[in-house]
Amino acid sequence: MKIGLAADHGGYELKNVMRDFLIARGHHITDFGAYALNNQDDYPDFVIPLAKMLAEKQLDRGIAICGSGVGVSVAANKVPGIRAALINDHFSAHQGVEDDDLNMLCLGGRVTGSEAAKELVIAFLEARFTAEERHVRRLGKVKALEMGGSELAE
Ligand code: RB5
Numbered sequence: 001m002k003i004g005l006a007a008d009h010g011g012y013e014l015k016n017v018m019r020d021f022l023i024a025r026g027h028h029i030t031d032f033g034a035y036a037l038n039n040q041d042d043y044p045d046f047v048i049p050l051a052k053m054l055a056e057k058q059l060d061r062g063i064a065i066c067g068s069g070v071g072v073s074v075a076a077n078k079v080p081g082i083r084a085a086l087i088n089d090h091f092s093a094h095q096g097v098e099d100d101d102l103n104m105l106c107l108g109g110r111v112t113g114s115e116a117a118k119e120l121v122i123a124f125l126e127a128r129f130t131a132e133e134r135h136v137r138r139l140g141k142v143k144a145l146e147m148g149g150s151e152l153a154e
Contacts (some may be wrong), residue, residue: 001060001125006032006050008043010067011109016035018063021118027125030059035042047072048079054103055081060124062104069108080146088112093120097127099135
Protein backbone atom coordinates (compact mmCIF):
# COMPACT_ATOMS: atom_id res chain seq x y z
CA MET A 1 0.00 0.00 0.00
CA LYS A 2 0.99 3.63 -0.40
CA ILE A 3 1.08 4.92 3.17
CA GLY A 4 1.82 8.43 4.43
CA LEU A 5 3.34 8.99 7.86
CA ALA A 6 3.45 12.21 9.86
CA ALA A 7 4.44 13.09 13.42
CA ASP A 8 5.42 15.99 15.61
CA HIS A 9 8.00 15.71 18.38
CA GLY A 10 5.54 13.75 20.53
CA GLY A 11 5.31 11.06 17.86
CA TYR A 12 8.73 11.33 16.31
CA GLU A 13 10.25 8.19 17.78
CA LEU A 14 7.20 6.03 17.14
CA LYS A 15 6.97 7.29 13.56
CA ASN A 16 10.51 6.16 12.89
CA VAL A 17 9.73 2.72 14.31
CA MET A 18 6.60 2.54 12.15
CA ARG A 19 8.43 3.65 9.01
CA ASP A 20 11.01 0.87 9.32
CA PHE A 21 8.32 -1.65 10.25
CA LEU A 22 6.12 -0.80 7.26
CA ILE A 23 8.98 -0.71 4.77
CA ALA A 24 10.03 -4.17 5.98
CA ARG A 25 6.46 -5.34 5.27
CA GLY A 26 6.72 -4.12 1.69
CA HIS A 27 4.72 -0.90 1.86
CA HIS A 28 5.63 2.27 -0.01
CA ILE A 29 6.09 5.03 2.54
CA THR A 30 5.86 8.79 2.13
CA ASP A 31 7.26 10.46 5.24
CA PHE A 32 5.89 13.96 5.86
CA GLY A 33 8.19 14.56 8.83
CA ALA A 34 9.21 15.60 11.34
CA TYR A 35 12.65 14.68 10.07
CA ALA A 36 14.42 15.62 13.32
CA LEU A 37 13.39 15.87 16.93
CA ASN A 38 12.42 19.47 17.70
CA ASN A 39 10.36 19.99 20.82
CA GLN A 40 9.04 23.27 19.45
CA ASP A 41 7.49 21.90 16.27
CA ASP A 42 3.73 21.93 15.59
CA TYR A 43 1.71 18.87 14.52
CA PRO A 44 -0.43 20.72 11.89
CA ASP A 45 2.72 21.39 9.86
CA PHE A 46 3.13 17.64 9.31
CA VAL A 47 -0.32 16.14 9.42
CA ILE A 48 -2.10 18.62 7.15
CA PRO A 49 0.17 17.98 4.13
CA LEU A 50 -0.36 14.26 4.74
CA ALA A 51 -4.12 14.75 4.98
CA LYS A 52 -4.25 16.74 1.75
CA MET A 53 -2.30 14.15 -0.20
CA LEU A 54 -4.48 11.37 1.23
CA ALA A 55 -7.65 13.29 0.38
CA GLU A 56 -6.35 13.63 -3.20
CA LYS A 57 -6.07 9.81 -3.21
CA GLN A 58 -2.37 9.89 -3.93
CA LEU A 59 -2.02 7.66 -0.86
CA ASP A 60 -4.04 4.65 0.26
CA ARG A 61 -3.87 5.29 4.01
CA GLY A 62 -2.35 7.71 6.52
CA ILE A 63 -0.83 7.24 9.94
CA ALA A 64 -0.33 10.32 12.11
CA ILE A 65 1.27 10.48 15.53
CA CYS A 66 1.58 13.20 18.15
CA GLY A 67 2.01 12.91 21.89
CA SER A 68 -1.57 11.89 22.60
CA GLY A 69 -2.86 11.38 19.07
CA VAL A 70 -5.54 13.98 19.75
CA GLY A 71 -3.99 16.98 18.01
CA VAL A 72 -3.28 15.17 14.75
CA SER A 73 -6.78 13.70 14.64
CA VAL A 74 -8.42 17.09 15.24
CA ALA A 75 -6.29 18.72 12.54
CA ALA A 76 -6.64 15.93 9.98
CA ASN A 77 -10.43 15.88 10.21
CA LYS A 78 -10.53 19.52 9.06
CA VAL A 79 -9.45 18.36 5.60
CA PRO A 80 -12.44 17.26 3.48
CA GLY A 81 -12.25 13.59 2.62
CA ILE A 82 -10.28 12.65 5.71
CA ARG A 83 -11.73 10.23 8.24
CA ALA A 84 -9.18 10.18 11.04
CA ALA A 85 -9.48 8.76 14.52
CA LEU A 86 -7.31 8.30 17.56
CA ILE A 87 -7.09 4.56 18.06
CA ASN A 88 -6.00 2.81 21.24
CA ASP A 89 -7.57 -0.62 20.82
CA HIS A 90 -7.47 -3.44 18.29
CA PHE A 91 -11.22 -3.64 17.73
CA SER A 92 -11.50 0.00 16.72
CA ALA A 93 -8.41 -0.24 14.50
CA HIS A 94 -10.21 -2.57 12.08
CA GLN A 95 -13.86 -1.77 12.79
CA GLY A 96 -13.19 1.91 12.09
CA VAL A 97 -12.23 0.93 8.54
CA GLU A 98 -14.91 -1.74 8.07
CA ASP A 99 -17.82 0.46 9.18
CA ASP A 100 -16.61 4.05 8.92
CA ASP A 101 -14.08 3.88 6.09
CA LEU A 102 -11.37 5.27 8.35
CA ASN A 103 -8.48 6.39 6.18
CA MET A 104 -6.14 7.84 8.79
CA LEU A 105 -5.02 6.11 11.97
CA CYS A 106 -3.88 8.45 14.72
CA LEU A 107 -1.66 7.24 17.55
CA GLY A 108 -0.28 8.72 20.73
CA GLY A 109 3.47 8.38 20.86
CA ARG A 110 3.36 9.00 24.60
CA VAL A 111 0.49 6.59 25.10
CA THR A 112 0.92 3.52 22.91
CA GLY A 113 4.05 1.40 22.99
CA SER A 114 5.70 0.43 19.74
CA GLU A 115 4.72 -3.26 19.80
CA ALA A 116 1.08 -2.48 20.55
CA ALA A 117 1.16 0.23 17.89
CA LYS A 118 2.40 -2.28 15.30
CA GLU A 119 -0.59 -4.52 16.02
CA LEU A 120 -2.98 -1.58 15.70
CA VAL A 121 -1.39 -0.57 12.41
CA ILE A 122 -1.63 -4.10 10.98
CA ALA A 123 -5.30 -4.32 11.95
CA PHE A 124 -5.95 -0.92 10.34
CA LEU A 125 -4.11 -1.72 7.11
CA GLU A 126 -5.61 -5.18 6.66
CA ALA A 127 -9.18 -3.98 7.16
CA ARG A 128 -11.44 -3.00 4.26
CA PHE A 129 -14.62 -0.93 4.18
CA THR A 130 -17.56 -3.32 3.92
CA ALA A 131 -19.70 -0.85 1.91
CA GLU A 132 -22.81 -2.23 3.58
CA GLU A 133 -25.85 -0.06 2.94
CA ARG A 134 -26.16 1.28 6.47
CA HIS A 135 -22.53 2.31 6.58
CA VAL A 136 -22.72 3.98 3.18
CA ARG A 137 -25.88 5.81 4.33
CA ARG A 138 -24.18 7.06 7.50
CA LEU A 139 -21.09 8.16 5.66
CA GLY A 140 -23.31 9.94 3.15
CA LYS A 141 -24.61 12.10 6.00
CA VAL A 142 -21.08 12.93 7.07
CA LYS A 143 -20.11 13.71 3.49
CA ALA A 144 -23.16 15.97 3.08
CA LEU A 145 -22.07 17.99 6.09
CA GLU A 146 -18.58 18.24 4.66
CA MET A 147 -20.06 19.58 1.42
CA GLY A 148 -22.02 22.22 3.33
CA GLY A 149 -25.42 20.56 3.22
CA SER A 150 -27.26 18.13 5.44
CA GLU A 151 -29.00 14.80 4.95
CA LEU A 152 -30.00 14.29 8.58
CA ALA A 153 -33.24 12.55 9.43
CA GLU A 154 -35.94 14.90 10.73
C1 RB5 B 1 3.00 18.36 22.08
O1 RB5 B 1 3.58 18.59 23.29
C2 RB5 B 1 1.66 17.69 22.21
O2 RB5 B 1 0.74 18.62 22.65
C3 RB5 B 1 1.28 17.07 20.92
O3 RB5 B 1 2.25 16.14 20.52
C4 RB5 B 1 -0.02 16.30 20.92
O4 RB5 B 1 -0.08 15.42 21.98
C5 RB5 B 1 -1.24 17.08 20.80
O5 RB5 B 1 -2.34 16.53 20.80
